[in-house]
Amino acid sequence: MKKIYVVGIGPGAYEQMTIRAAKALESCEVIIGYTVYVDLVREHFAGKEFLTTPMKQEVERCRMAFETASAGKTTAMICSGDAGVYGMSGLMLEIGEEYPEVEVECVPGVTAAIGGASVLGAPLIHDFAVISLSDLLTPWEKIEKRLLAAAGADFVICLYNPSSKKRYDYLQKACDLILKYQPESLVCATVSNIGREGEQKQIYTLGELRNAKVDMFTTVFIGNSQTKEINGAMVTPRGYRI
């Protein structure tokens, strides 16, 4: 059967992907993805055909993958992190309805929440919520409702897409909502360029985070009431008696 792998390559370059992901890419003739991610893996898969599309052409990129696979070339669609968390695997399965001759296999990867948490220490060790602040495809009212619900129930919160040029004040807005339930002193942190050159982490209080500078390569972590800093690491205890 004709085949497409939808592969999460993890947060950074080659070593951050699973052995299964590397084997899947090795088995393909064509690797397709957003330009930045293709450049992260290109040197490790010599001899493959690489196809790229720019940002915001997600639907076109998916169709390109199915057309390639349908023409008989085993194909991989790659995503940063995990393809199933704000990635392409949903859209691929939706568009895949039009290509019943192509089998889709999703290969999981380390998403930014998991990768960033390991850089910081152990912020997600207990119940957590993952929320994207991008209102490109989601109404802000829904994002607001989720931020309030998560803060009110004392979830650790991981924020994706905390900022962009147009949405420069969204992290501030999110912090203001969380401050309705959590104290200014709450332990928070950011990680940028997880697993890549220029990786940076910073611990904040929730009050400080409100004014922090973040960009689209930053993942934000907001602790729960138990979260603490231990020697520069952000740690949410699970409750074991030491």
Place this chain on the structure above:
Amino acid sequence: MKKIYVVGIGPGAYEQMTIRAAKALESCEVIIGYTVYVDLVREHFAGKEFLTTPMKQEVERCRMAFETASAGKTTAMICSGDAGVYGMSGLMLEIGEEYPEVEVECVPGVTAAIGGASVLGAPLIHDFAVISLSDLLTPWEKIEKRLLAAAGADFVICLYNPSSKKRYDYLQKACDLILKYQPESLVCATVSNIGREGEQKQIYTLGELRNAKVDMFTTVFIGNSQTKEINGAMVTPRGYRI
């Protein structure tokens, strides 16, 4: 400096870990973990010293790792999935305060939410909450509050530890709480033995899930109002116009 790696090996056996995780384990003299997980990796790391402790001896296992590293042997503490999600990395960093001579490095892995989602299709493509139903270390009232908050804000929900012998009716209790906000027809699913022999998936409605048989090797996925089934896959659309 003396060193401990806290390594998430992913949901299954060898291929599900990252290349970075495999290299970290390769660089160690001693690999420590819960018996079941050590047995999953043992054959791939010949010549290492393997130490195991049974379940519920988490604190002892962490101390054993620090004592080993402190004695000069580079050591890995392995966890199933990711060590930062209901895993050992928090406890390791807490106990690490007593061993300032040992550096702790957390190596991320594919947690059951991410691995299970890739088996099902793409249920977590949008905002989601991860909740453990185990009340061993968390009061049930807090779990209940989080279930209600997550369902009320239309998060996709991933449940860890949905059942045990003592907690045989906890999934039913959780479904009843979620049913206060979501319809009986909501698309849900379970995955057992993710990435291992005997892997099984099953799609349910929320009404059916209430009576499903699950065990401690099952991860449960509860959709949001947009989640649908596409050819046996559980998919939460992100909102792209196809």
